[in-house]
Amino acid sequence: xxxxxxxxxxxxxxxxxxxxxxxxxxxxxxxxxxxxxxxxxxxxxxxxxxxxxxxxxxxxxxxxxxxxxxxxxxxxxxxxxxxxxxxxxxxxxxxxxxxxxxxxxxxxxxxxxxxxxxxxxxxxxxxxxxxxxxxxxxxxxxxxxxxxxxxxxxxxxxx
Numbered sequence: 704x705x706x707x708x709x710x711x712x713x714x715x716x717x718x719x720x721x722x723x724x725x726x727x728x729x730x731x732x733x734x735x736x737x738x739x740x741x742x743x744x745x746x747x748x749x750x751x752x753x754x755x756x757x758x759x760x761x762x763x764x765x766x767x768x769x770x771x772x773x774x775x776x777x778x779x780x781x782x783x784x785x786x787x788x789x790x791x792x793x794x795x796x797x798x799x800x801x802x803x804x805x806x807x808x809x810x811x812x813x814x815x816x817x818x819x820x821x822x823x824x825x826x827x828x829x830x831x832x833x834x835x836x837x838x839x840x841x842x843x844x845x846x847x848x849x850x851x852x853x854x855x856x857x858x859x860x861x862x
Contacts, residue, residue, distance in 0.1 A: 706744070710736040758859040765856055769817055777818040777837065793839035794823065797832045797849050806861040807832070813853050 713736030718724050721732075780789045801807050811822035811832060819837040826832075836845060 706740045710740050713739060755860065762856040762860055765852060766813055769852065773818045780838065790837060791839045792835065792837055794833055794835050795842055795845055797834050797846060799830055799832055801854060801858055803861055806857050809861065810853055810857045
């Protein structure tokens with residue numbers, strides 16, 4: 704990303720956060736953004752840093768979205784008068800493609816923090832993660848959700 708463009712984005716972010724799009728506030732945002740870009744110029748120049756930052760932002764946004772969706776789903780299960788019919792618990796063995804301990808730990812924690820799912824254990828050879836789910840709709844769908852969602856994004860961040 705070009706430094707001038709990044710400075711402009713930071714300035715617009717500043718004006719959005721402060722709620723004032725006045726010329727003086729925009730100039731202050733440009734000054735603060737320019738200073739930030741100048742101070743971080745060595746770190747911002749590396750494309751790998753941008754990829755990591757983008758991967759981290761993508762993972763955080765995806766986690767927030769999944770957190771919201773699953774919280775609503777669990778809330779709808781809980782408020783049902785026939786909760787026994789809505790709950791279909793299961794323990795599923797999820798094959799892992801992640802190899803690093805940090806990646807496996809991050810994946811397991813994100814699964815645990817998402818309402819309705821709980822990471823139980825990791826196989827000794829670190830090839831399988833055992834996950835408890837509140838609403839089991841099918842193994843293929845769950846594996847596709849985890850592999851194509853959390854695991855893919857964790858792998859981009861922590862290869």
